Amino acid sequence: MDSENDESPSATRRSYLRRGVELSSIGCALSTAGCLDSLGGSSVGAGTSRISEQEGSELSADEFETYVGDMRDRYGDGGPWGSGGADLDDGLSYRGAWTQQVHITEDGNPYQGDPDNLLVTSDNVAALYEISGKVDENGKQNFVMLLWSAARIPDEKRGGGPIEGTPVVSRIRPGVELKKFTEEMLMYFPSRRRNGDAVPVVLPPGTSFDSSYPLHQGKIEPVAAETRVGEEGVYAVEWTGEYDRQQSVIGAAEVRWDPKETYNFTWSVELEGGRSRLL
DSSP: OOOOOOOOOOOOOOOTTSSOOOOSSSSOOOOOOOOOOTTOEEEEEEEEEEEETTTOOSBOHHHHHHHHHHHHHHHGGGSTTGGGTTOOTTTEEEEEEEEEEEEEESSSSOOOSOGGGEEEEEEEEEEEEEEEEEEOTTOOEEEEEEEEEEEEOOGGGSSOOTTTOOEEEEEEEEEEEEOSTTOEEEEEEOOSOBOSSEEEOOOOTTOOOOOEEEOOSSEEEEOGGGOBOEETOEEEEEEEEEESSEEEEEEEEEEEEOTTSOOEEEEEEEEEEEEOOOO
16 A cells, blocks of 8 residues: 655645535535536536534445445446455444535536536545544544545547537546534645556555555646645645546545544535537
8 A cells, every 4th residue: 555654735724615505414416517618618516515423424334335336336446445445344434424416517507417418427425434443642533534536428428529529527626624623634645746547545544455546647636725734624635637538536534533522524526627628
């Protein structure tokens, strides 16, 4: 398993939800899009979930396992745990998972189920695991927060004529923001830019997991202005490029809070794509 010991980039905190719409319930699905002109262009979709222990997990452990299997069938080694599958018994205990979808449509309106209007779509999950036996001197428990997002062009939309341009994915950005001062962001992975054919799935010390996922094109890196360790920490990881198939992003953050208190965090996803501009 690859390890990352880079210093976390310091950053000025800014509004983390600048393009999302905060929702009070968990497990929500939201799709937005800007208008695309006939010569091609780009549009942004965003979805946000406010997640609280008081409301519980959207998916049970069995339901999450089924979801991971379904996404692996859809994305192959780009599924939620990459090439390593979902065998995480060593050192990790499942606490919950939440899903949402974000879409970009041809006409810029929210997706209403019409496949002819769907241009770019994404599946997303945030999963929370407790790191067994990893407790600090104040009794705070350490957790792993997995962020997975995968975007794709529907099969029937691949290609494109000389007028409308080729549908492409250009940016995928999942992120998390801790909402309580008693919650701490300790470290995050990846902590630096990644290029090449594959990106390792790196988890915090105290866990054992060997996996990677394909990087078809572009680069993956933390978003410096949306990443900060410490109390009420934030972390966002982003893929940027221009690809006409499917691309995944997997990020992991080690967080800590008092297990006697309920957790409260915001998970957001941004998706950008559209039709490539004509030369």
